[in-house]
Amino acid sequence: MxxxxxxxxxxxxxxxxxxxxxxxxxxxxxxxxxxxxxxxxxxxxxxxxxxxxxxxxxxxxxxxxxxxxxxxxxxxxxxxxxxxxxxxxxxxxxxxxxxxxxxxxxxxxxxxxxVAYGHDHDSVFAGLRRVVEGRPANRREADALLAEHVSEKAVRLFLATNLVRGEPEGMALRLGLDEIQDDYESIMxxxxxxxxxxxxxxxxxxxxxxxxxxxxxxxxxxxxxxxxxxxxxxxxxxxxxxxxxxxxxxxxxxxxxxxxxx
Structure with a gap:
């Protein structure tokens, strides 16, 4: 549907x-x-x-x-x-x-x-999971958490476009991260x-x-x-x-x- x-x-x-x-x-x-x-x-x-x-x-x-x-x-x-x-x-x-x-x-x-591609986003998923777990208070803290797994600054800046102000405080991801990761094989x-x-x-x-x-x-x-x-x-x-x-x-x-x- x-x-x-x-x-x-x-x-x-x-x-x-x-x-x-x-x-x-x-x-x-x-x-x-x-x-x-x-x-x-x-x-x-x-x-x-x-x-x-x-x-x-x-x-x-x-x-x-x-x-x-x-x-x-x-x-x-x-x-x-x-x-x-x-x-x-x-x-x-x-x-x-x-x-x-x-x-x-x-x-x-x-x-x-x-065509079908191989797995290419393991570090990105790990970085985004780290952000979810770390509950950063601001974008600077979120970038530091992402950097534990994603070394490229340009990639981190792109991923950070998914950050929104959460409730009651801090930053959250607006991505359906579980849904994306669960069906990653289809995406690739x-x-x-x-x-x-x-x-x-x-x-x-x-x-x-x-x-x-x-x-x-x-x-x-x-x-x-x-x-x-x-x-x-x-x-x-x-x-x-x-x-x-x-x-x-x-x-x-x-x-x-x-x-x-x-």
Whole structure:
């Protein structure tokens, strides 16, 4: 059963751009991009289940998460949209495009391939568990707890976007951490769907990231045969590391799609 997702909606005319974050992210992470886009197009940014301000529920399968997004499109009376997803969100939009291609005007995938990956977040889960157990009074204390397991400052800053003021005092996580960790195997698995998506597709990858390596390209083109591949001088967080180049690539792609040139 789909759940009612939290979202940000700029309003406006035309085919919307629906933006879907990655694991441990939220719609809030995309505010600078939304601000840049909102003058020229409607943008809807989604909090997936167990993330941001959306409900915490059991199950992180891609068919379920794609179903949540489809239900939101129905609720907003959006018959067709451009879909942009980063990392886990990329697998969500690939799933949606394979399951309901008639709802997808174009597909934009940020640094993920439609393949299963190995465990890659053990230290992150350990750090987040430490924060929950440590009940930090402020963000400085939370960062110190995270640092016991997560050495990269940039990663800790990203994870800290999930901190909120708890009750009665101190910081708490708004993530559905138990639900995410319980179904982590699904998150690291392949997208849902059995047929390729043959609509216009842009895949953006970071040159310094391992998530869309050359060895993944045969699988990528099997699932997304029309994919145009663009490599940015960045790692996995290409939208944060190269925001202008990221947006420029997307703007050029969407202009071509909407003009009928793609």
């Amino acid at each position: 789909p759940i009612e997702l939290n979202y940000l909606d700029t309003g406006g005319a035309g085919t919307p751009l629906v933006v879907i974050h990655g694991l441990f992210g939220s719609a809030d992470n995309w505010r600078s991009h939304i601000k840049a886009w909102e003058s020229s197009r409607r943008v809807v940014a989604v909090d997936l289940r167990n993330h941001g301000r959306s409900p915490h529920v059991t199950g992180m399968g891609y068919a379920e998460m794609a179903g949540d997004v489809l239900a939101l499109l129905d609720r907003l009376s959006i018959p067709c949209a451009h879909l942009l997803g980063h990392s886990m969100g990329g697998k969500v939009v690939i799933s949606l495009a394979r399951l309901a291609p008639e709802r997808v005007a174009s597909l934009i995938v940020g640094d993920i391939a439609p 698995g392949e997208p849902a769907g059995s047929e390729p998506f043959t609509g216009p597709t842009l895949v953006l990858r970071g040159r310094d990231s391992h998530y869309v390596a050359d060895e993944h390209l045969p699988a990528l083109h099997e699932v997304l045969p029309e994919a145009r591949l663009v490599t940015l001088e960045a790692g996995h967080w290409l939208h944060a590391e190269q925001p202008e180049a990221f947006r420029e690539s997307i703007d050029e792609f969407l202009a071509a799609v909407e003009s009928g040139a793609a």
